[in-house]
Amino acid sequence: xxxxxxxxxxxxxIAKNTFLEAVRQKFFGFLVIIAxxxxxxSQVFRDFNFGAPELKFIADFGFGAIVLFGSVLAIxxxxxxxxxxxxxxxxxxxxxxxxFRSEFIFGKFLGVSLLLLVFxxxxxxxxxxxLFWRETAIMEGVDPEAFEAGRMVAYGDIFLYGIVQxxxxxxxxxxxxxxxSFSNTxxxxxxxxxxxxxxxxxxxxARDAWAQMEFLPVQLAVFMLSAVFPNFQxxxxxxxxxxxxxxxxxxxxxxxxxxxxxxxxxxxLAVFSFRKREI
Amino acid sequence: MNWKxxxxxxxxxxxxxxxxRPVEGPAWDELREREPSLRLADLEDALGQGVTVGLLGGxxxxxxxxxxxxxxxxxxxxxxxVIPATETMIRLVTTIDPRPVYFWLNGARMIAYDMSVWRVRxxxxxxxxxxxxxxxxxxxxxxxxxxxxxxxxxxxPDRPEILxxxxxxxxxxxxxxxxxxxxxxxxxxxxxxxxxxxxxxAEILRRMGEYEQAYEWLKELYATxxxxxPAHQKQVVLGxxxxxxxxxxxxxxxxxxx
Numbered sequence: 001x002x003x004x005x006x007x008x009x010x011x012x013x014i015a016k017n018t019f020l021e022a023v024r025q026k027f028f029g030f031l032v033i034i035a036x037x038x039x040x041x042s043q044v045f046r047d048f049n050f051g052a053p054e055l056k057f058i059a060d061f062g063f064g065a066i067v068l069f070g071s072v073l074a075i076x077x078x079x080x081x082x083x084x085x086x087x088x089x090x091x092x093x094x095x096x097x098x099x100f101r102s103e104f105i106f107g108k109f110l111g112v113s114l115l116l117l118v119f120x121x122x123x124x125x126x127x128x129x130x131l132f133w134r135e136t137a138i139m140e141g142v143d144p145e146a147f148e149a150g151r152m153v154a155y156g157d158i159f160l161y162g163i164v165q166x167x168x169x170x171x172x173x174x175x176x177x178x179x180x181s182f183s184n185t186x187x188x189x190x191x192x193x194x195x196x197x198x199x200x201x202x203x204x205x206a207r208d209a210w211a212q213m214e215f216l217p218v219q220l221a222v223f224m225l226s227a228v229f230p231n232f233q234x235x236x237x238x239x240x241x242x243x244x245x246x247x248x249x250x251x252x253x254x255x256x257x258x259x260x261x262x263x264x265x266x267x268x269l270a271v272f273s274f275r276k277r278e279i
Numbered sequence: 280m281n282w283k284x285x286x287x288x289x290x291x292x293x294x295x296x297x298x299x300r301p302v303e304g305p306a307w308d309e310l311r312e313r314e315p316s317l318r319l320a321d322l323e324d325a326l327g328q329g330v331t332v333g334l335l336g337g338x339x340x341x342x343x344x345x346x347x348x349x350x351x352x353x354x355x356x357x358x359x360x361v362i363p364a365t366e367t368m369i370r371l372v373t374t375i376d377p378r379p380v381y382f383w384l385n386g387a388r389m390i391a392y393d394m395s396v397w398r399v400r401x402x403x404x405x406x407x408x409x410x411x412x413x414x415x416x417x418x419x420x421x422x423x424x425x426x427x428x429x430x431x432x433x434x435x436p437d438r439p440e441i442l443x444x445x446x447x448x449x450x451x452x453x454x455x456x457x458x459x460x461x462x463x464x465x466x467x468x469x470x471x472x473x474x475x476x477x478x479x480x481a482e483i484l485r486r487m488g489e490y491e492q493a494y495e496w497l498k499e500l501y502a503t504x505x506x507x508x509p510a511h512q513k514q515v516v517l518g519x520x521x522x523x524x525x526x527x528x529x530x531x532x533x534x535x536x537x
Binding site: 045050057060061064068178182204207224226227228229230231233234236237239240245248250251254255257258261262265269272273276277 | 281284285287288289291292293295296297299302303305306307309310313314338339340341344347378379381382
């Protein structure tokens with residue numbers, strides 16, 4: 001009998017199935033429509049805008065929609081697709097075959113990550129088209145003098161923003177995968193993942209504040225907190241892009257490197273935890 | 280739940296968190312340098328500012344805009360009963376989105392110019408109450424507005440409009456010409472400052488009797504002005520230089536030669 005070896009081809013099959021299953025879900029379509037609606041409605045909401053130029057406001061609003069709905073999709077889709085295999089007992093059938101649990105985890109991750117790439121890509125393109133359309137209108141009619149130096153919006157950076165957000169959603173997918181690997185219900189995984197998302201967004205407060213704490217045990221606890229959770233504010237480059245600043249190559253590379261490290265770590269942790277799970 | 284596995288996960292994440300600091304640290308420092316709302320000086324700031332920035336993300340702008348509309352609805356009642364609510368709303372809006380200077384300037388104007396009038400009116404109105412009471416109401420509201428604008432400077436250290444607004448409040452509400460002159464000077468020396476800031480600084484110096492200082496300031500200013508730019512008012516500045524030369528009895532031979 002030949003020994004079963006780790007197979008990227010099997011991961012690919014699981015990833016493809018996961019992606020197709022995810023795309024067919026009503027939840028994905030629903031989120032896409034809502035997110036598109038929000039991005040396009042920035043044209044309506046700009047009438048309420050006091051503090052910022054129109055293009056900045058639209059960009060800000062679009063980035064907000066991508067982050068919010070992308071995060072929801074990353075958590076809910078991952079948990080649903082993971083638990084659907086367990087609740088429908090298909091996981092038992094799959095894992096009874098010569099498939100490693102690590103292949104199952106990596107396949108699931110890649111499938112959801114691909115889904116998140118499609119979502120983020122769609123939203124980024126729509127936002128860019130909207131910005132291009134408004135910028136052209138402003139250039140030609142309202143304020144041509146402001147565009148003497150050329151277009152204001154750095155479209156390349158908007159796509160960089162899309163890539164960075166996709167990587168952040170992929171980390172979130174990895175986190176949800178770790179949570180799902182030891183939890184018993186879909187709902188528990190979703191709630192706990194949202195709590196972790198919140199902590200990751202506020203991690204930077206602990207990172208900056210621990211040194212100011214006077215009580216040593218609290219200081220240590222806050223320091224632990226700042227080290228255990230990834231810093232999601234690092235991916236918050238939308239403000240700079242919306243303000244018309246470009247993102248330096250080194251900064252972009254560091255953010256991407258940071259994301260890739262955490263994606264690998266959370267996937268390995270999910271494998272570690274899932275191996276100990278009884279199905 | 281396997282507690283041993285959970286402990287291993289935490290330990291691994293802790294070690295990874297420390298190991299990635301060399302990658303994350305410089306990027307985070309640069310990002311925070313570029314984004315004022317991520318620069319939190321103390322814990323008090325962190326709890327208010329940080330949480331809203333962290334949670335609202337890209338929707339900060341629209342949430343702040345809608346709350347600004349609400350602030351204006353409250354402010355339109357124009358009575359002392361709504362002062363705490365209006366001040367709270369202004370603080371809330373500027374906490375949620377500190378980026379637009381518009382909120383800081385208009386919030387400070389509401390506090391300094393409108394609320395002081397509401398308080399005087401409620402106490403019996405101008406002419407009916409002692410000047411000292413009017414002075415007190417004006418000063419108290421002006422100080423609150425200046426505190427707000429000083430906070431705005433932390434987020435916008437390079438915006439002269441904020442310093443000009445502080446100077447305006449010192450001049451118009453507190454009648455403190457010395458402080459007003461100082462803030463107009465700081466604003467005038469900043470890049471992108473409107474040319475009138477430098478002229479007002481000189482005018483206040485003149486009103487304070489600091490003729491020499493005003494004269495020297497205007498002579499230096501004149502050399503920097505563009506004759507083709509109507510906002511620079513080069514002829515007006517020259518006229519003021521001549522007036523000061525008359526006041527200071529500068530001999531004809533020593534007078535400023537443009």
